[in-house]
Amino acid sequence: MDGDLTETGVMTDRLSPERLAPYVEAGGGDLNSAFELYVRNTSVSVALAATIGHVEVILRNAIHQNLTSWSTQRFAEPRWYLDSGGLLEPRQTAVIRRARQRAVQYGRYTETPGRVVAELPFGFWRFLLTGQYDTTLWRQSLFHVFPGQRQRRAIQDAVEVLHLSRNRIAHHEPMFNRPIADIQVTALTLTEWICPVSRKWVERRCSVNQVLGRRPG
Numbered sequence: 001m002d003g004d005l006t007e008t009g010v011m012t013d014r015l016s017p018e019r020l021a022p023y024v025e026a027g028g029g030d031l032n033s034a035f036e037l038y039v040r041n042t043s044v045s046v047a048l049a050a051t052i053g054h055v056e057v058i059l060r061n062a063i064h065q066n067l068t069s070w071s072t073q074r075f076a077e078p079r080w081y082l083d084s085g086g087l088l089e090p091r092q093t094a095v096i097r098r099a100r101q102r103a104v105q106y107g108r109y110t111e112t113p114g115r116v117v118a119e120l121p122f123g124f125w126r127f128l129l130t131g132q133y134d135t136t137l138w139r140q141s142l143f144h145v146f147p148g149q150r151q152r153r154a155i156q157d158a159v160e161v162l163h164l165s166r167n168r169i170a171h172h173e174p175m176f177n178r179p180i181a182d183i184q185v186t187a188l189t190l191t192e193w194i195c196p197v198s199r200k201w202v203e204r205r206c207s208v209n210q211v212l213g214r215r216p217g
Helices: 002-015 017-026 031-075 090-103 113-119 122-128 131-140 152-170 181-195 195-204 206-212
Strands: none
Touching: 002 017, 002 195, 017 031, 017 195, 031 113, 031 122, 031 152, 031 181, 090 113, 090 131, 122 131, 122 152, 122 206, 131 152, 152 181, 181 195, 181 206
């Protein structure tokens, strides 16, 4: 028992009382329940992160392919991120500039569109789908990325949910008090809007429901 109490005290300090506070509250003040919930939260977060990760890659590649075709036809330049039409906001061009630097590791590698795209953060793609680009990129090209949904705002909202959830998970924030099942549905729905085949592929590999179905002892 003393060993258990010592471990509990040490881990409370290591994880920090502030970080554990939401779990302690949810556990009715019982530390053992709080730690069980903390571990369960990690399992749920890992499962959801895997699903969101699949969707993020599918989303960015779909947008990349679309903009490559659009930029090639309109400007005879497949590297859409060079912004031949001057449509991107300064904040976005700055993100691209940093991504291009990382893609070549400051001279160690040759730049390719694939490497640049892989370096662009989730927030970059989210911003491309906001009202800022409604009359330009969206109406000229990006609406083709989502044949299953023509309402840009619905797509923007779905991407925002996934982006915010991804960031919470990345910073090890509580997810047990978030609508995990709804977030999973949002991820699968967004994928369906892009490609039904991709949605089925992601769904078969999504373990969120299995993790949610487990109950602590």
